[in-house]
Amino acid sequence: MTPHHAEDAPDTGQLVGRARDLAALLSRLATARLVCLTGLPGVGRTRLAREAVGQSRREVVWESGAGYEPEMLPGVGARLRHRFAGARGPLLVLDDWDHLGGAGTALVASLLLDLPELTVLVVAERPCHLRGETVMVLRPLAGPVPGEEDADRPSEAIELLRAVLGDAAVARDPRGAARLCRRFGGVPGPLLEAARAWAAAGGDADGVGPGERQRAAAARSYARCSRVERLLWRRLAVFEDGFQREAAPEVCGGGPLPAAEVPAVLDRIAPHALIQDPHSGRYHLPPAQLAVAQEELELSGERWAAVLAHRRWALGVARQAAEWWTAGRQDEAAALARRELPGLRAAMDPATSPLSPRAEAATALDVVVHLWFLWTACGHTAEGRTLLRRALAEHQAPPPARALWLAARLELDLGAPERADPLLTTAWAAAVRAGDDHCLGLLAGLRGAVALWQGRAEAAAVELRTALELIGEGDAPDFGPGPAQIRAALALALVRTDPEAALEAAQPGPAHPGAARDDWAEAWTRYARAEVLRWADDPASAQALARSALRTFLAYGSRIGARCAGELLADATALRGDGPLAARLLGAVDAFHESQVPHSPYLAPVRRRAESLLDGLLPPARRAEAYAHGARTGLAGLLARENPAGPDANPEISWRPEPWAGVGNGSSSWTG
Structure with missing residues (x-):
């Protein structure tokens, strides 16, 4: 037999x-x-x-x-x-x-x-x-956990590669092996065929496509489907990087396949055409099945309609994420945007439009602008600038004021305030023509942020107070940073010249009914309070607040926030006499930052203070060793190893006015 x-x-x-x-x-x-x-x-x-x-x-x-x-x-x-x-x-x-x-x-x-x-x-x-x-x-073999690109972590798919190719072949490129397992979904036949080609060529795992044997098998599987099953299969080709179940009806429904029937048809084809990630629940077409779907979609003449449906869905996702961010569901907003980012990227690139780049430039620009928080708060700043520039280049109408505000904000976040200034001027004129008072408030706030970056604290405070007047502290923002974030910026502008006024600005302002908590703004107010406490002879509380702010910035992926909070935490730690930990923190800050954003005049004093304290705490050799250790461990690793107790563990410090009494306005100690 x-x-x-x-x-x-x-x-x-x-x-x-x-x-x-x-x-x-x-x-x-x-x-x-x-x-x-x-x-x-x-x-x-x-x-x-x-x-x-x-x-x-x-x-x-x-x-x-x-x-x-x-x-x-x-x-x-x-x-x-x-x-x-x-x-x-x-x-x-x-x-x-x-x-x-x-x-x-x-x-x-x-x-x-x-x-x-x-x-x-x-x-x-x-x-x-x-x-x-x-x-x-029979489900595919379990693969590496998404986000853990390390083939040393045990998984069934990796063990299969080791059994067939040998340990040495996997050890040569463990991350490539892990990516290969996820891409082919742990389906042994296609995975082993691709892995053998990858091992023989010694090339990039992402460049290995499905073999002819697997493509032929997928084509036979497609041919055996019913008419509506084939229709759904080929329309799913627009989700090149996977999709959540609820997205399929919106994008793939229509014509002979009503949206209400898509879930049932999806269930019929899923066992033999799709892979479902056990961690996220997302579906994706394996490479061979995706290749068949793309070919059939092109042959059917439906590609343009399917791509446009996908773009409308992407715009809806961006709007939903923006609404969640404004409503205080910031963790959910960031998670949604990151989860769908591969599909959103296609919608934000006018060049992928099935009609012409200019025909879809407005949609692309709309998606980019709605995702403003992803670029400015969640660590995707450089990518956001690239996508925004590409969409603006194809946009035929005059650029909207809010798009120009975002362009200026991204230039500032990437350390180029000189490139932000002309954009702010153009954006102001566009906002005046459009009668967009809210955008005028955002632009005033951004002018204040530019002044703050340049170390012009008094000018920054003036602009930020103007921003609060224009935005309205009791109103729910429909776009961009809300009043809480403007108040946090105002506290930063005042913290080194008028600490009592800074603390007042850092308190919650008037709120509209049902106003949600703004975790992002609260992280910056904790940072501002920490700096006041550091100079009010309470470094322990300053540590607690800086640490709490740092955790938030790391959770969102903000490089600027992590630098600010990390260096302030190192400064307060050095002030308490713990030189090794302070040096490790500075090393981790620089490793996280990767020199992508230059130091601004505003940021420089905190770093100088920390470095000056370390000069008296550690000899050069030990300091270099601790610095290198921190760079290897990373900020998240250092925070995970800490076990704060007592007041250090509590980010919500009880505020007492006495420690700040007598801290002189304009004292030279505030600027290092």
């Missing part, structure tokens, strides 16, 4: 990661008369069935459907009835049975009716849909 498995995973000599699946299959064969083992092409159905058969004590007959046509099945049925006549508990395995269609299903039904002792195991992509059938979908 030699099973046929033309589309199955190569035989590795061992069944990697399938112990539970094998036990489940044996259990089903012991309790059901008809078992259908389904799954993606190459997932290992035949390999698992063969292992189960090898452990069975029953009489087994294995029939491969590869050599049969539907008209040949009556003769096959007669032969099998004769073979099993009088047999006790035989097992019939029908492998590669999909292409026989209804004739193959009819044969299974008649055999079960005529032979009451018979158990049938059908190995196919799809179930038979017969009464009493037990369906087992």
Whole structure:
């Protein structure tokens, strides 16, 4: 008995990661008369069935459907009835049975009716849909956890690569091996075919495409689908980097496939056409299935409509994320934007428009602008500038004031205030023409931020107070930073010249009904309060607040915020006499920052203070060693190793006015 498995995973000599699946299959064969083992092409159905058969004590007959046509099945049925006549508990395995269609299903039904002792195991992509059938979908092997690109972490897919390619091949590029496992979804056949090509070429794992064998298998699978199943499959090609279930009806519904029917059709094709990530729940088409979908979408003439539907969906996602950020659901907003960022990137690139770049430039610009918080607060600043510049270059109408505000803000965040100034001038004129008072307030706030960056604290305070008047402290912002963030910036402008006024500015202002907590603004107010406390002879409380702000900035991915809070935390730590930790913090700050943003005059004094304190705490060799240790560990690692106790652990310090009394306005100590 030699099973046929033309589309199955190569035989590795061992069944990697399938112990539970094998036990489940044996259990089903012991309790059901008809078992259908389904799954993606190459997932290992035949390999698992063969292992189960090898452990069975029953009489087994294995029939491969590869050599049969539907008209040949009556003769096959007669032969099998004769073979099993009088047999006790035989097992019939029908492998590669999909292409026989209804004739193959009819044969299974008649055999079960005529032979009451018979158990049938059908190995196919799809179930038979017969009464009493037990369906087992063989899932792909578990791959590395997303975000942990390290092949040393145990996973079933990595173990398969080690078993077939050897430890040395995986060790040469563990991150590449991990990316390969995620891209091919742990489906053994395609994964091993791609891994062998990757190992032989020694190239980039991301550049390895599906092999011809897998593409042919995917094409056969596509051809066996119904009309609406093929329609959904090819429309899913617009989700090149995966999608959440709820996105499919909005993007893929329409015409012969109403949106309300998409979930049911998705469920039908998912077991043999899609991979679902167990961590996020996202679906994606494996490379071979994606290639087939893209070809069919182009041939059908539907590509332009599908891409436009995807762009409208992307704009809706950006608007939803922006609303959540404004409503105080900032963690959810950042998570949504990052989760869908691969798909959003296509919508933000006018060059990918199926009509012309200029035709979709307005949509691209709208998506970029709605995601302002992702670029300015969540660490994607350089990418945001690139996408915004590209959209503006194709935008035929005069640029909207809010787009120009974002352009200026990104230039400032990347350390180029001189490039922000002309943009602010143009944006101000555009906002006046549009009668957009809210944008005028944002522009005043940004002028204040530019002045603050340049070390002109008094000018910054004037602009920021103007911004608060224009924005209105009790109003819910419809775009951009809200009043709480403007107040936090005002506190930063005052902190070194008038600490009592800074603390007053850092207090919550008037709020509109139902106003949500602004975690981002609160992080900056904690930073401002920490600097006041550092100079009010309370470095322990300053540490607690700087640490809390740092955690928030790291959670969002803000490089500027992490630099500010990290250096202030190092300064307060050095003031308390802990030179090694202060030096490690400075090393981690520089490693995190990667010299992408130059020091501004506003930021320089804190760093100078910390460095000056370290001069008296550590000799050069120990200081260099601690600095290097911090760079290796990183800010997140250093915070994870700390175990703060007492007041240091509490970011909400009780504010007492006494420690700040007598701190002179304009004292030279505030500027280092």
